[in-house]
Amino acid sequence: MKFDLSNLRGDITGGITAGVVALPLALALGVASGLGPMAGMYGAIAVGFFAALFGGTGPQISGPTGPMVVVLAGLFASLSGDAALIFTAVMLAGLLQVAFGLLGIGHYIRLVPYPVISGFMTGIGVIIIILQLNPLLGHASPSGTLGALGNVPEALSAIHPANLMLGIATLVLVYLWPAKWGRYMPSPLAALIIGTVLAYFALDVPILGAIPTGLPELQMPVFGGDQMMLVVEAAIILAVLGSLDSLLTSLVADNMTRTRHHSNKELIGQGIGNTAAGLIGGIAGAGATMRTVVNIRSGGQTRISGMVHALVLLAVALGLGPLAENIPQAVLAGILVKVGLDIVDWKYLKRAHQGPRWDLLLMVLVLGMTVFVDLITAVGVGVVLAALAYVKQVARLQIEQLRNLREQLDSEEDKAILLRNRDRIALFEFSGPLSFGAAADLGHHVRERASQSSILILDFSAVPFLDLSAALAVETIAGDAKDSGKQLYLAGANGEVRRVLEGLNGRLPAQGSFKTRSEALAAAEEALQQWGVSPIQALPSGVG
Known part of the structure; x- marks a missing residue:
């Protein structure tokens, strides 16, 4: 397998930045799944490394995502916390994804219309910004967009001034970091280091805190039993959700880098990653839009960046946690607000009124459903409505x-x-x-x-x-x-x-x-x- 070393510096800095951003997400999603923070870490490491190594989207960063965790949390409750069966479902999901790739199913995702992709991208940007409002104000962010929005009034009533100022300063620094310096150190990484050092010596603000460390144990698949149908059903749902999530993120990456991913190869890479995650006790993952955008904005362009991101998480898991646990939450929030603003499709929004009204309505609908429902439902509804509109238009032309x-x-x-x-x-x-x-x-x-x-x-x-x-x-x-x-x-x-x-x-x-x-x-x-x-x-x- 050949590696493109022409952008090695950008890939390393992008991977490091994405790894640091992925760290709290991996821990939090691991807890949300019911399997614990280290399951989130191991999942991020395995899926992140192998999906990058074998996948078909150069700058893609993979790891635990919200839709996957929702399925795992439901399975955890249904199986009364039987970890062996849950990890079996993760492995089966990975094998199914490999089969999807070998069967050529990945090509169909390219049929998603641009207004749907635009609404999806803008919705992701809005979600990222909403989820950072509470951390900027000095409070933990509740899970879910609605929960985060609902907690903002309470957070405003008890603002942490130093935390808010640090977050705003981080955001300003990311925007104002000179471009010529950015060739040597991308602005998100510079803001991360400067903000962490400043907070460590001068400010009392919330930080990431203690991070668990340790090596994973090999998990062997378990077959048979009364609950096997639940495992198979969950595996199918995980495989479909993970494939859609990953390939939609690949489209976002294509839009940002002006490149074209290999859909079926990406599914094979994701499948190998999820199979490996299940084997080492990690939760299932997929291409992560926010982390992918962080990587691209920080200079990452090739598969090396995704592998570096996984190695950063592995280093943390093996004992370098004390270095990362001092990162202020406000610094990460400031970086992520910039990421969210960058994801919003301002180019389309500025000229949307000049195009067909239906395209704008479709984009707004997908945006709203992305923010307030979930990503997969938003895109599914958007694609169906776009297809029906297209069929109607073609039918009208055929009759005419x-x-x-x-x-x-x-x-x-x-x-x-x-x-x-x-x-x-x-x-x-x-x-x-x-x-x-x-x-x-x-x-x-x-x-x-x-x-x-x-x-x-x-x-x-x-x-x-x-x-x-x-x-x-x-x-x-x-x-x-x-x-x-x-x-x-x-x-x-x-x-x-x-x-x-x-x-x-x-x-x-x-x-x-x-x-x-x-x-x-x-x-x-x-x-x-x-x-x-x-x-x-x-x-x-x-x-x-």
């Missing part, structure tokens, strides 16, 4: 392009046939792939525009494929034609379209099928003549 052709033909011969048989031959041209979105209205529009015709011709020359819903709509058109005594001809249908139409009842739903539109028109005119219908005198061009 469904034309009863008369004089808009390139062939003079075809045009003459239609002019001679006005209102007796109705020719409809379908354009593009016919989707289920347009199917519901196809029959209605054809029936409405060809009420006086004796023969209907459906031209599929420009249709590469159609789904079952569209095929059923064609069946409906055929049924309406039969009931009203009309003939239905199909023209230009390729092999795939014919297979779909024939698959409904073993035959094409028409009285005739022709390779070209011209052949269908000629056959229709001949049929009318056989019925004894006289052609109409052709009108001069431009009349009628």
Whole structure:
């Protein structure tokens, strides 16, 4: 495996900064899972290192995340704290993620529309800022966005002045740190060191405090028993959530670095990381947006930064905790407020009013759900709504392009046939792939525009494929034609379209099928003549 050493200094500083930022999060999420702070540390180390080593997103920082911890906490309660079964679920989740990557499922996440990504990113930024309000005021932040917001009035009534000033000073320092100095020491790391030293010698402010240390013990998977179904179910949920969380963070990283990640490779890396985490007694993790952004903003660009981040946490776990336990919470809060502001998609917000109103509404909806519900639900709802809006738009265009052709033909011969048989031959041209979105209205529009015709011709020359819903709509058109005594001809249908139409009842739903539109028109005119219908005198061009 090759390593890119061209950005070694930035990767090391980015990894160190991300590691320091990840430390309190790993401990807190470990406690929230029910398995203890060291389970959070071991999970951050294992997932952080192996996901970076084998993953497909260069600057991605992986570790315990909120959605994963929610699932683990529920499993902990359901299994009455049986750690062996919980770690088995983590290992199974990792193996499932590896399978997702090998099966190529990762590519589908790239279909997420930009307004959804923008709302997700901005929501993450808002969450980060909200969660730092209480630490800036000198108080511990309750879990969850709503809890943090609800505690702000109480925190305002008992502000810790020195803590608030240190946090603001850290934020100012991060913003004002000269760019030329940043090439040697990124502003977040400089603020971290300066703020910690200042607080250690001159200020009495809340710090991270005692950090547990020690080596992990090997955890072997446990199979069988009455509760195995709970373990499997939790493993599936963890695998899906972790995959979505990681690949969404990969999209955020792509947006910031102007690079492109390898989705399936990333899933394999995440799966290996989670499997390793379960083996050493760590909680499950995923790509962490906030820590990834900290890494990128601090100079990290390649997989080395993620591995350095994990090694920093490993060093803390092995006994260097006393160096990190003196870091003031206000300093971390100041750094994270800057991170949150940087994540907000200001570029889109400034020009959102100039674009489609629906895109803005979708972005705001995803933003709100990200902040007040959860990330996965927000993105899921956003993708579904965006897909439905797109289907509606495509269906509208397909219906608009469904034309009863008369004089808009390139062939003079075809045009003459239609002019001679006005209102007796109705020719409809379908354009593009016919989707289920347009199917519901196809029959209605054809029936409405060809009420006086004796023969209907459906031209599929420009249709590469159609789904079952569209095929059923064609069946409906055929049924309406039969009931009203009309003939239905199909023209230009390729092999795939014919297979779909024939698959409904073993035959094409028409009285005739022709390779070209011209052949269908000629056959229709001949049929009318056989019925004894006289052609109409052709009108001069431009009349009628």
